[in-house]
Amino acid sequence: MNPVIDVLAASEIDHLEGLWGQLLAHHSKKAPHLAELGALRSPAESWRLRREQYIEWLREPRTTVLVARDGDRLLGYAVVRVLDAPGSWQWGDQVGVLETLVVDDDARGTGVGQALVGAARERLAELKVQVMKISVIAGNEDAVRFYQREGAVDFVRTLVMPVSG
Template sequence: MQNSSTIKIEPHTHDVPRFRYLRAAEIDELEELWRALHRHHVSVTTHLENMIAPVDEMESWRRRRARYVEWLSAPGTMAILAERDGEGVGYAMVTIRPEANGSWRRGERVAVVQTLSVAPEHQNTGVGSALLEEVRRQLADEGITDVELAAVLGNSDAMRFYEQHGFQPLSTTMVSRLSAMAGPGD
């Protein structure tokens, strides 16, 4: 697996990004990409407005940044920044967790793509596909055979993208406020 700040140089084409592996001290380079993803998530989850109100962008980044720093302290975690012409155009944050005695036959360790973000102006240009390919290559080098991720319900473009890259739905996470649990006549 690549070490932090290791650079993988791709052949010089506009379509293929260059990858840089970030350390925790470099995580602020992801802020604008996270904020764009946060805005997108808010726009596609309007069906949840009455249940879970989103936090503002700055608070969202503060929370996510803290998680990224925490995750990067664990072995195997990767923060991969995709760059074109020196500009960050997308990133993947991938963690590794043990998977022993689960309900399905899987490897001893499972990779979790915690975040895959591509700048809006670089979507549909191969950045997301290149990031997933780089993630898979790194994980295969580590002997990891299973990768999972979550997509926000309502983000149909992302779900279609993931399905085109071999992901299939496994479970659905349902959310509810406790006050919403009361049934008719309660």
């Protein structure tokens, strides 16, 4: 498959809802252990909250939503931000963050994810960003292997735990 990668306008954000729902379902299957901390949000509620977050992020001038298309069909999307993050390593004072990467269930394994990650890397390189941070939900080892094939290495492990109880 040879998807066309475009930048999605903020006014078209609602086109992403179906793919976000697929990602939510995928995460619920890959990370059932997280249900111990609280029930999964409904797809509608989850999308409402993520949509608000996307709109807020798109107010930042260096946030981009990249979409992969095959004609009129939306195959996937990636949300990429740039954050100030001076740290212990000489990576510059800003890092890219791949906030979301979703590939339509029927398009997985066809190169769509690679195309979106490649476009995200190109976008960040244009902005003189040297490093992109990627978070993967625990249990999604397929995603870890995908990012490692793309050149990602382990950096930080994030844990969650209940505050009371």
